Amino acid sequence: MRRPYTLIVSEVTIDGKLTLRRGYSSKEIMKFMDEEATRYLHQIRAKVDGIMVGAETVRTDNPFLTVRHVVGRNPIRIIPTRTANIPLDANILKSDAPTIIITTEKAPEEKVKKLEEKAEVIICGKDEIDLIHMMEILYNKGIKSLMVEGGSTLNWNLIKTGLVDEIRLIHMPFIVGGDDTPTLVGGEGFSSLEEVVKLKLRAHFIRGSHLITEWEIKFEG
Numbered sequence: 440m441r442r443p444y445t446l447i448v449s450e451v452t453i454d455g456k457l458t459l460r461r462g463y464s465s466k467e468i469m470k471f472m473d474e475e476a477t478r479y480l481h482q483i484r485a486k487v488d489g490i491m492v493g494a495e496t497v498r499t500d501n502p503f504l505t506v507r508h509v510v511g512r513n514p515i516r517i518i519p520t521r522t523a524n525i526p527l528d529a530n531i532l533k534s535d536a537p538t539i540i541i542t543t544e545k546a547p548e549e550k551v552k553k554l555e556e557k558a559e560v561i562i563c564g565k566d567e568i569d570l571i572h573m574m575e576i577l578y579n580k581g582i583k584s585l586m587v588e589g590g591s592t593l594n595w596n597l598i599k600t601g602l603v604d605e606i607r608l609i610h611m612p613f614i615v616g617g618d619d620t621p622t623l624v625g626g627e628g629f630s631s632l633e634e635v636v637k638l639k640l641r642a643h644f645i646r647g648s649h650l651i652t653e654w655e656i657k658f659e660g
């Protein structure tokens with residue numbers, strides 16, 4: 440299958456959480472990320488063709504997903520949402536970078552039309568987004584490298600479908616706890632050791648006051 444080379448890049452606390460609590464913006468914990476680590480994140484954004492977050496991250500964090508802390512080109516923003524539930528004043532719909540909304544046949548036609556005034560909208564699936572087909576479409580549009588910045592539901596669906604090549608983590612030196620707080624990877628999880636995704640540590644280093652780890656996913660066979 441021809442698909443973009445895909446890397447998940449995430450800020451995670453020592454206990455693997457992405458944010459303070461379910462429904463809270465991760466911008467809160469990112470206040471503790473220093474300039475050097477922020478530049479590391481933006482350097483990756485400047486190198487990739489596309490950047491993707493789940494629709495819940497758009498609704499909760501309202502990110503821009505642009506390159507700001509280094510000099511570089513903005514990647515194309517890609518947002519999967521089954522029902523096209525993206526606020527029309529969301530920052531990802533501003534004109535500073537192109538945006539592609541990936542949605543399904545069940546998205547209300549009126550909402551799709553409104554989004555089309557600000558972004559490209561692609562229908563990809565009946566009730567659920569067909570992630571494999573989505574990756575083919577993106578590849579054929581010239582997106583050969585794709586950075587995924589969460590959240591945990593999107594991370595799970597991409598990983599379980601075998602669509603992720605690398606994970607890069609910016610470690611946040613604190614613990615937030617909480618059974619229901621989103622972690623790096625959510626979803627139903629794997630239930631056997633045969634199924635778990637195996638990783639190889641490729642690099643570890645310090646940026647500012649943050650440990651960075653870079654992991655490659657080991658594909659079987």
Ligand SMILES: NC(=O)c1ccc[n+]([C@@H]2O[C@H](COP(=O)([O-])OP(=O)(O)OC[C@H]3O[C@@H](n4cnc5c(N)ncnc54)[C@H](OP(=O)(O)O)[C@@H]3O)[C@@H](O)[C@H]2O)c1
Pocket residue numbers: 448449450451456457458460461462463464465466492493494495496497499500519520521522523524567568570588589590591592593594596597621625
């Ligand atoms: N620390 C970090 O680096 C970081 C980064 C990003 C996010 N976060 C945090 O993560 C939390 C959000 O994570 P989340 O798990 O609730 O949501 P999420 O993964 O951001 O978004 C999930 C949503 O994406 C849409 N979607 C459509 N097709 C999908 C598919 N095949 N697989 C997965 N998602 C699909 C669905 O929205 P529809 O209902 O519209 O279909 C789904 O509800 C927020 O608190 C945010 O602050 C942290």
